[in-house]
Every structure is written in structure tokens, then in C-alpha cells.
Amino acid sequence: MPQLNGGGGDDLGANDEMISFKDEGEQEEKISENVSAERDLDDVKSSLVNESENNSSSSDSEQTERRPQPRPDTESYEKAREYFSEALRRQQDGGFFKSPHYPGYPFLMIPDLASPYLSNGALSPSARTYLQMKWPLLDVPSSAALKDSRSPTPGHLSNKVPVVQHAHMHPLTPLITYSNDHFSPTTPPAHLSPEILDPKTGIPRTPHPSELSPYYPLSPGAVGQIPHPLGWLVPQQGQPMYSIPPGGFRHPYPALAMNASMSSLVSSRFSPHVVPHHPHGLHQTGIPHPAIVSPAIKQEPNGDLSPAAHTKSPGPAKKEDEKKPHIKKPLNAFMLYMKEMRAKVVAECTLKESAAINQILGRRWHSLSREEQAKYYELARKERQLHSQLYPGWSARDNYGKRKKRKRDNKADSTAEDFSARNKKPCVQYLPQEKMIDSPASSHGSMLDSPATPSAALASPAAPAPTHSEQAQPLSLTTKPEPSSSSSSSSTSSSSSSTPPLLSRPIPFTSLHPSLLSPPSPFHQAALHSHHALFQSQPLSLVTKSAD
DNA sequence: AAACCTTTGAAGACA
DNA sequence: TGTCTTCAAAGGTTT
Structure with a gap:
């Protein structure tokens, strides 16, 4: 863990043109934060979870009605994004990592590798194992508190494979990557409308009995019914690492041949709400997948959903080629x-x-x-x-x-x-x-x-x-x-x-x-x-x- | 604007 | 079979 540098700032800064820390003050401040933050790491995590639970306290239907389902193109989406960006930053300040590259993209809808929930709603042992692997820093709940928040009735959404995440957002990252934006613990975003600010994290939250429980204290029965406000933040078992364009999926979900094993592998916990309604953007099943990325999309991180976005290519053939869904390779261990x-x-x-x-x-x-x-x-x-x-x-x-073929002579x-x-x-x-x-x-x-x-x-x-x-x-x-x-x-x-x-x-x-x-x-x-x-x-x- | 850079690992191509 | 190539992420840098 970071240590106070005891006047070593100068030393560190001596070579700062190579690998330089930010200015000493910031560095020390960061270290301080980390030192104390690690101490309060559990509190931070629990706060995040509690807060999310608090938001989840309402019934599913209520939640669905009261909280606009986030969409990439809606205000609520933006708010949610900011909200969790802030949450991430706070948690980051609580001892995790900082990054200016991940703005805290909130969407993280992941298909289950295997239905991870037991009949009583608890996480299956295998699911927990996997979850723990994916989230080594998190305490994986023993009960199923991680159900997709936006799956009001998971059952009816079978075979949907919601995988929505930031183009650069790794499923692992939500709690371990953070914006590097300076965050003022005392100035939460206005849109957050915080009922209560967590004293340690500053994260807005409302009191909830479940606060007594550190992490994912939702009762099994409640699981799957209560949307998890951090649903997109909470890791989903078996979530793939495939990113999608920020604008959402615009391309068919080509090869989702759901066989028997697949049906069990990809659970029903997903919500279509995050899926942009794009006539050409979805597979007939309405299932997007982050692995599907078209070159056109990659070139337009802003996520222009307009058809014009696809008409840039000169020739029809090329155009068609660009439209073809691009299923990305699965990430290898190192990439993960x-x-x-x-x-x-x-x-x-x-x-x-x-x-x-x-x-x-x-x-x-x-x-x-x-x-x-x-x-x-x-x-x-x-x-x-x-x-x-x-x-x-x-x-x-x-x-x-x-990819544009690397200039062959580059290496050779x-x-x-x-x-x-x-x-x-x-x-x-x-x-x-x-x-x-x-x-x-x-x-x-x-x-x-x-x-x-x-x-x-x-x-x-x-x-x-x-x-x-x-x-x-x-x-x-x-x-x-x-x-x-x-x-x-x-x-x-x-x-x-x-x-x-x-x-x-x-x-x-x-x-x-x-x-x-x-x-x-x-x-x-x-x-x-x-x-x-x-x-x-x-x-x-x-x-x-x-x-x- | 697009390719490059840089890493490791997986998978395909090829001799 | 062994070697080579390509791609996966990422974002600043270079062309």
C-alpha cells in the first residue's frame, strides 16, 4: 500500500520527467487518502452497497416507474452515469485506484455464464467463485444481491443477453477503476439529490435497515425483485469483457444460437431498457452484445446512432462491410x-x-x-x-x-x-x-x-x-x-x-x-x-x- | 483521421 | 509441429 513518503517527494520528483508523479502535494494527498481509505475500505464498499440497496428498497414495480430506466440517450442515463462516476470517484478516494480514463460508466449488464442464483435467490457457489475471481477486491455476497437492477422480472426476460458497458469499461473496472477527476467529498453533484451523505464516502444515500449488513445484505427473497441501483456497477457473473460503443449497440446480435446449454449459461437477468431502440441495431432477439462492434462505431465514440453514421464509407461494399458486426475476440488473461x-x-x-x-x-x-x-x-x-x-x-x-493492417514492414x-x-x-x-x-x-x-x-x-x-x-x-x-x-x-x-x-x-x-x-x-x-x-x-x- | 506504440495470450495461417 | 501473424484494450503520440 502507498506509504507516506516522509519527504521523499523531492526524490520522487527528481526524475519526474520520466515517470513523474503529479505534484508532490497531490501525491501526498493521494497517499494520505489511500492510507486512510484503505482503513475505511470496507466502509466505503458497504456504503456503496447500502446506498444502492436503499435505492432499491422500493418495490420493483415502483422502482421501475419511479426511476427512469437508464438509456444511453436519456437524461436519466446521464444522471446515472454521473452519479456512478461520482460514486466511483468516491470509492476511489477510499483507497482504490484512480483513472481519468473511466468516467464511471454505469451500464454493466452482463449475462450470466450460468444462472448463478439458486432457487432461493442466493448465489450459487460456482457463481460466487467466479464472481470472486472477477472481483477480487469485493466481498462476494453469499446471497443473491447482485441481480440485475433493471430486470424487474427476470423470468420474462429469458435468453436476453444484456451486456452493456462502456466501450472502455471493463466489467472488473467499476469498482477498481476510477476517474481521476478531482473529487470534492463535500460537493456532490447537484443532480444526485442526496438524501444522506455517507460520512465517509460522501455518497448520497438514504437510511435503510439493510445498512446494518456490510455488503449485499438483501434477503434472498428480495433478490431479483429489487432493482439494484448499482446493477450496472455490480458485477454479474459470467459477464463478458466485450465492450460496446458508448452509444449502445447498433448492430445485430449475430450468432446467438441459444441451445440448451446456452440457455442455462446466459441467464435471464437483463433488461432491454438500456438497449437503444434502433431499428438496425439489434438482433431480432433484441440482444446486444459488447463484443459486437462495428468499425464505424469504433470510429465514432460519441455514439451517433443516426444512420448517417454508417454512410461514411465510400463504396457500398465497404459500407456493407463496415456494417457487418464485429465480434471481438475474447480477452485473454493479460488483457483482463x-x-x-x-x-x-x-x-x-x-x-x-x-x-x-x-x-x-x-x-x-x-x-x-x-x-x-x-x-x-x-x-x-x-x-x-x-x-x-x-x-x-x-x-x-x-x-x-x-484492424488496419499494420504496415508489414513495421516489424519485418x-x-x-x-x-x-x-x-x-x-x-x-x-x-x-x-x-x-x-x-x-x-x-x-x-x-x-x-x-x-x-x-x-x-x-x-x-x-x-x-x-x-x-x-x-x-x-x-x-x-x-x-x-x-x-x-x-x-x-x-x-x-x-x-x-x-x-x-x-x-x-x-x-x-x-x-x-x-x-x-x-x-x-x-x-x-x-x-x-x-x-x-x-x-x-x-x-x-x-x-x-x- | 488513422496508424502507431506496447504489453501478453489465444488462435489461425503457413511451412 | 513449430513459427509467425493477427487481434484483443487503451490512449497518447506520430504520421
Whole structure:
């Protein structure tokens, strides 16, 4: 956890042009927040839940009538979005992560991988297990309090697969990614009309008996009847990671062949309300899915629902092609991890560039323990499973060419100098500290410290004390092996001393701010301080690509 | 505006 | 079978 830096702000700031924290004051403030926030984490979570429950206290029908069903194109939607954005920020201030990239998109309607609720409304053990995997930071309720809030009568909505989430919103993120917007605990948005402000979170809420229960105290019987105001915020079991355009789904839900197993896999807990009424936007079942994204949509994050949005393409064929639904690949374990952790990394430093963030995340990924990674592998496996069941005929091949093909010569033909020149700046700006962490190339390190390899602990938070040898280890900044020579050169350059470092000079392991590598610890801080002088004077001339 | 960058992993293509 | 390529997310940067 973050530690008060005890005057280390200067030290941290010394190299802030590389990986800089925000100004010291903000940094310290953030740390303070986190320190106290962690202490109150449970309170925060319970407050969020309680508040949501309070809002759910009314009967289902009442709720449905009184609270406009959120739609992407309605005012209520905007309000809800702001509301939960605020809630996320508050919770974030309560010790989670901050990110300016996730505005707290409220919609999160996820199909169940398997009907997770027992007849009595309680979460099934498997559902809980999965839920816990998806939400490691949350206490998964033993009772079914997570039913989709907007499913007044889940039963009648069978086979609907509501998956509505922010285009960049990961199902895991709602409670672990947060806007980085400055939040004033004392000034909740006016539209929130808070009845009661939670003293700790400042989140508006109304008193409710269930407050006595920490997290999801809804009685089983109430589950499924009471819309959960945080329904889109609450993880749904089996929720896929597929994003949708902010404007909602506009494309058919192509391959939702609901077989028997599918019917059981995709439960009925979904509401059509969030589905924009678009004549061409939905499958006949009315089921949208975030995995379905058309190129046109991706290019128009504002979500223009007008047909004109699809008429940009010049030729009819191309146009038609663009209209074709694009079922995205299921996210792999690392992608899931990235989505979850990106906001945290972004919050911990001023890094914004995804390329740099991803490098950090790659490091962290390898620093994860086997068990930690296993969670994501399992999650990814389930995602693939769900994906394959949602789209039986889908193949990754279908998406070939969906992206503008990367210039072939980018990898094959580009010279090392090209890469060096191209990547030098980003590395100098953001990566040097990170790059020094452990083995040189992250991708190389991945080979050495494969997810299943305990040696990953080399850079693990559990082993925060970088040895001197580690610090002195020459670190190649090769981020990706060259197609041809990579396999050999990279693997050797990473760990063996036989390969000359691509980095112009060795950089101490601890040059990277610990928070960027792994969860900050006192030891990290101490190490950082002790080695500050080293990286402070590092002339960072980094070669990010192998010269060969 | 679109591609690039960067990461890991899954899957497909190809030799 | 092994290797290579593409794509998945993301958003600042570059072209």
C-alpha cells in the first residue's frame, strides 16, 4: 500500500520527467487518502452497497416507474452515469485506484455464464467463485444481491443477453477503476439529490435497515425483485469483457444460437431498457452484445446512432462491410489484467501513454504470483467459453483484417534504428524507470518468468528487496523481439550476461518507482530513496528494440 | 483521421 | 509441429 513518503517527494520528483508523479502535494494527498481509505475500505464498499440497496428498497414495480430506466440517450442515463462516476470517484478516494480514463460508466449488464442464483435467490457457489475471481477486491455476497437492477422480472426476460458497458469499461473496472477527476467529498453533484451523505464516502444515500449488513445484505427473497441501483456497477457473473460503443449497440446480435446449454449459461437477468431502440441495431432477439462492434462505431465514440453514421464509407461494399458486426475476440488473461490494473497504474503516476502503461503492466503481470495470474487465466478461460457459446461459429479469423493492417514492414523491414528512433522518446519519457525493474525485455522476461514460473517473483512485490545484482543487471529495453532474431537474442539478452545490454547503461532495478512495478510498500519506498541518486542522474538513452 | 506504440495470450495461417 | 501473424484494450503520440 502507498506509504507516506516522509519527504521523499523531492526524490520522487527528481526524475519526474520520466515517470513523474503529479505534484508532490497531490501525491501526498493521494497517499494520505489511500492510507486512510484503505482503513475505511470496507466502509466505503458497504456504503456503496447500502446506498444502492436503499435505492432499491422500493418495490420493483415502483422502482421501475419511479426511476427512469437508464438509456444511453436519456437524461436519466446521464444522471446515472454521473452519479456512478461520482460514486466511483468516491470509492476511489477510499483507497482504490484512480483513472481519468473511466468516467464511471454505469451500464454493466452482463449475462450470466450460468444462472448463478439458486432457487432461493442466493448465489450459487460456482457463481460466487467466479464472481470472486472477477472481483477480487469485493466481498462476494453469499446471497443473491447482485441481480440485475433493471430486470424487474427476470423470468420474462429469458435468453436476453444484456451486456452493456462502456466501450472502455471493463466489467472488473467499476469498482477498481476510477476517474481521476478531482473529487470534492463535500460537493456532490447537484443532480444526485442526496438524501444522506455517507460520512465517509460522501455518497448520497438514504437510511435503510439493510445498512446494518456490510455488503449485499438483501434477503434472498428480495433478490431479483429489487432493482439494484448499482446493477450496472455490480458485477454479474459470467459477464463478458466485450465492450460496446458508448452509444449502445447498433448492430445485430449475430450468432446467438441459444441451445440448451446456452440457455442455462446466459441467464435471464437483463433488461432491454438500456438497449437503444434502433431499428438496425439489434438482433431480432433484441440482444446486444459488447463484443459486437462495428468499425464505424469504433470510429465514432460519441455514439451517433443516426444512420448517417454508417454512410461514411465510400463504396457500398465497404459500407456493407463496415456494417457487418464485429465480434471481438475474447480477452485473454493479460488483457483482463490490464483492464483491471490500468487505471491503477495511471493513477499512480502521470503516465498516460498506453504503450508505457502496458509495459508497466507487463512487468506487473510477471510479478504476479501464480495464484494471482491463475485468477485471470481462469477468467479468460471462462470468457472464451462464454464467447464460444455466444458465437458458436465465430472464429478469430473473422477479425483478421478488421484492424488496419499494420504496415508489414513495421516489424519485418524496419531497421533497428527505426525502432530506436521511434521508441526512444516514449522510453525516455516514461519507461526508463520501469525498464530497469528486472529482466530487460518484458517480453523476454515473459519467457523467463512465465506466468507459471515461480521465478516471476524476481520482480514480485513479495520480493521487494532488489538485490544489488538485480540493480546492476544490464537491462535491455527491447520491448519486443524482432521477428527473426527475437527468439534467440531476446531470450539471451534478458537474463544471461552473454548478450550485451541494449540499454546504453545499466539502470538500477529500483529506479522505477515501486508503485509502477508492484503495489507500493515501505520497502519500495525505502529502496527508492536509497537509490534515488542513481536514477536521478541517469542519462537515459534507451534502445527499445534490439539492434539485431 | 488513422496508424502507431506496447504489453501478453489465444488462435489461425503457413511451412 | 513449430513459427509467425493477427487481434484483443487503451490512449497518447506520430504520421
